[in-house]
Each structure stands twice: as structure tokens, then as C-alpha cells.
Amino acid sequence: MTTSRRNFLTGASAITAGVAAASVSKVAMAALPEPAVQTKADTAGPLHPSSGRSYNPVVTLNGWTLPWRMNNGVKEFHLVAEPVVREMAPGFKAHLWGYNGQSPGPTIEVVEGDRVRIFVTNKLPEHTSMHWHGQRLPNGMDGVAGLTQPSIQPGKTFVYEFVARRPGTFMYHPHADEMTQMAMGMMGFWVTHPKSKHPLIEEVDRDFVFLLNAYDIEPGSYTPKIMTMLDFNLWTFNSRIFPGIDSMNVRRGDKVRIRIGNLTMTNHPIHLHGHEFMVTGTDGGPTPKSARWPEVTTDVAVGQMRQVEFIADEEGDWAFHCHKSHHTMNAMGHDVPTMIGVDHREVVKKITQVIPDYMVMGERGMADMTDMQMPLPDNTAPMMAGDGPFGSVEMGGMFTVVKVRRDQKPGDYRNPGWYKHAPGTQAYEWRGELPTAPKAQTQGSGSMPAKVAPPKDTEVQIRKPNGHSGHH
Numbered sequence: 001m002t003t004s005r006r007n008f009l010t011g012a013s014a015i016t017a018g019v020a021a022a023s024v025s026k027v028a029m030a031a032l033p034e035p036a037v038q039t040k041a042d043t044a045g046p047l048h049p050s051s052g053r054s055y056n057p058v059v060t061l062n063g064w065t066l067p068w069r070m071n072n073g074v075k076e077f078h079l080v081a082e083p084v085v086r087e088m089a090p091g092f093k094a095h096l097w098g099y100n101g102q103s104p105g106p107t108i109e110v111v112e113g114d115r116v117r118i119f120v121t122n123k124l125p126e127h128t129s130m131h132w133h134g135q136r137l138p139n140g141m142d143g144v145a146g147l148t149q150p151s152i153q154p155g156k157t158f159v160y161e162f163v164a165r166r167p168g169t170f171m172y173h174p175h176a177d178e179m180t181q182m183a184m185g186m187m188g189f190w191v192t193h194p195k196s197k198h199p200l201i202e203e204v205d206r207d208f209v210f211l212l213n214a215y216d217i218e219p220g221s222y223t224p225k226i227m228t229m230l231d232f233n234l235w236t237f238n239s240r241i242f243p244g245i246d247s248m249n250v251r252r253g254d255k256v257r258i259r260i261g262n263l264t265m266t267n268h269p270i271h272l273h274g275h276e277f278m279v280t281g282t283d284g285g286p287t288p289k290s291a292r293w294p295e296v297t298t299d300v301a302v303g304q305m306r307q308v309e310f311i312a313d314e315e316g317d318w319a320f321h322c323h324k325s326h327h328t329m330n331a332m333g334h335d336v337p338t339m340i341g342v343d344h345r346e347v348v349k350k351i352t353q354v355i356p357d358y359m360v361m362g363e364r365g366m367a368d369m370t371d372m373q374m375p376l377p378d379n380t381a382p383m384m385a386g387d388g389p390f391g392s393v394e395m396g397g398m399f400t401v402v403k404v405r406r407d408q409k410p411g412d413y414r415n416p417g418w419y420k421h422a423p424g425t426q427a428y429e430w431r432g433e434l435p436t437a438p439k440a441q442t443q444g445s446g447s448m449p450a451k452v453a454p455p456k457d458t459e460v461q462i463r464k465p466n467g468h469s470g471h472h
């Protein structure tokens, strides 16, 4: 890794010389800014602005913010599109395409009114382009290959320049061979802060951002299948799966904003426990106050962004996740038939005579799968995992925790550990007598009697779920 990184930097400066002399000479700068590179998938702390107008920076979940340089009043960024190795969870790595060492790419933060110049260098084996999703800009800067510009060929660098006119929540992604490049992880977040007090954009104590993305990586392999349209097996926050997703750690009483962008192929109802939030903005801008209402789940459709805000006034470890239950699972759970309530004792007896280690999956529900000591192929995340203080959380994919603590210091984003419940505030086991429940007296009996009563003792056919087709 270190070696390839060194090669990368050498390569980048080699490109610098060539490109500065050729296509970029118009903008009359000394040289391309050195591309910043991130080698880890950890959540980086907020990047406080060192030049330009001040603002309260965001924190990217399992991501980072791209530094810039100021060049005659223009904020200059350098994005390098390249193959990357992304750790999706400890022990599980994927071969993706991304920017500056990671997928997703780094978050770009600017201020309303900033003139921004972004150099995009293509180190992929095929052409690309960059689209600035949601921005007001000159049409020729919109980054649609073939429509508003020629594509960026491998080894070439293009320059995008525009004024960040509208404050809000945006993203960037290629608009060239999109199916491949987005399936491979090419995307990033963009935040434009308001230049002064804004009537619809409140100041917050913590501002988290991340993208929703999805991959289809067969257990034991490293590279996503790019033709997949529905049957993804890895549902990720910023290309990370639970338990590899960091928690969002806040101080009790903090006003918290979470900005989410969806670049998967389906919608995600994002759900927060223990608090109500307001959707205060979308990629179209701040939501008028009269059009906001409290919710605990908001659906983020494909290509949309949502920003939610709440006062974190309840201490604890609060789950935060997509509410589609298949999206809180990792690879391999999908082609398993429902076995709940099916008694396999007889058939297992017969099979074990032939295959001694035969095991029936999911006879009592799927939770058994969590503890299953069945060997997984190399480089495979378990389907449901994550150990909490009271056992397995039995989650994967799009799941994390908002940790609210009274003693979390302002500006401290470190994980405070598990919540310690005050005596008498936690569910507990009843150890007394269990009264026999009286039969409920029902009044209704269906709107009409059944014409033919179902025959008794019919064997029930267990229908095998057919991939993902039922829930999209």
C-alpha cells in the first residue's frame, strides 16, 4: 500500500507537469494543486476552514473533507478518479473506483458565493466526467459527457469552474458510463454553507453527511458486479456496512443535522429511534418552514438528498438505519427459503447418514445465522453481526447508532463507548408467575363466509422468496 501510494504521488506530479502545459494553461495558475489522498476508511474530524469565509464544518461518516488551496480568491480542489481498495468493514475489502484513495470520494465544502475551480484527473482505464448534482452553474460545467463536454479520457485532467450560488446539500458523480462507474463507487458529497445568517438554514452543533450506496459483491470476491439492477447484497452508508459504520456521537441537547444522499437503485426509508426530526432541506434547497412536519422515518428516493434535524435531548444509544429489513443485512441472506416452523428432524436424520455435518438453516428464524460458526469464504462479511453490550445486534448493511451523552464535549466526535442505563430504565426479564391468557372474545368473522373451507391437515408448501423482486 505504501509503495503504491508513493507511485501514485509520483504519477500525479508527472501528470501535473504535462497537463499544466497543455489543456489548463487558460486558467493561468502555477500548477495543479497536489491531490490530497486518504488511505483509511475512518471518520475524519471536521476540517475547519483555514482560508476564505468561516463556517461550521460537516463531518463525513467514514469519510473525510477535501482540503483546498486559495488561488487569487478562487478555491481550488483536485479530485483524482482512480481504482481504490475500500475497507467496507474490518476484514472485508472491496476493489472499487473512487476519488483520492477512497470511495466515496472526499466531501467538498464551500461557502455560498465562493468561486470554485475543481481539477478532475482521470486515472481510470476508461473515460469519465463529473456532474455536480443540484448546482446552479453554466451549462458547460454540468459534466454530462457527450452533451455538455467531451469525456475525460484516461490520463487527462479537466477543469470545472463556477460560483457556488445556492447554499445547500449536493453531491457529485460521473455522467459517463454511469451504470459502471456508480456501481463501482464513484460519488462524493458536496456542502455549500450559507454566507450569512439564512432564514431557513439553522446553525447546528453537529452536521453529519453520508451517501447511501449499494454493491453486489459475491461472497469471497472483491469486485462489484456492475450489471446488477435490483439484487444488491451490500447496502452501505458511505461504502461501509454495519458493524463497520462509525456511530454519530453527540452531546445531549445538541442540535444535530444529518444529510443523506441516495445514489443506489432503490429508495431507503431512513429511521431514527428515540427522537423526532424535521426534514429541513433537499437537494432542491431548504424546505419552507410551513412545509415541514415531524417524522421518525423519511424516505430518500433514488437520486435524492434529505437533510434531517433534531435536538438530541434523550441520552442513550439510538439505532439509526434503513427500515427495509433486507438493507440491514449483509451478503448471502437472499436466496435462502423461509424455514420457520418447518420441522426437519426426519429429513435431517436421513441426510446426516450421508453428510454428517448437514445443518438446516433458519428453522427457528434467522437469528441462528448470527452465531453460525460455518466457515465463510475469504473476504466475506457475515450476514448479520455487530456485538452490542447485551449480545449480537443481528444487523448488517445500513445500520449505525446515534450516541447521545451528557458529558460528550462540544466538538468531540470520539466514540464514548456503550450507554450505561440508569437503574429502572431498561427492559428486564419477568420472573414471576405467568397467568393463563383468557381467550379473546372476537366479534367479527370476516366480511363473508368462505365458500369452501380449507381441507384440514393439508401440507403447507413453503414458497421460496424469489430474490429481491418482491420488495422494490
Ligand SMILES: [Cu+2]
Pocket: 235, 267, 268, 269, 322, 323, 324, 327, 398
Ligand atoms: Cu434501504
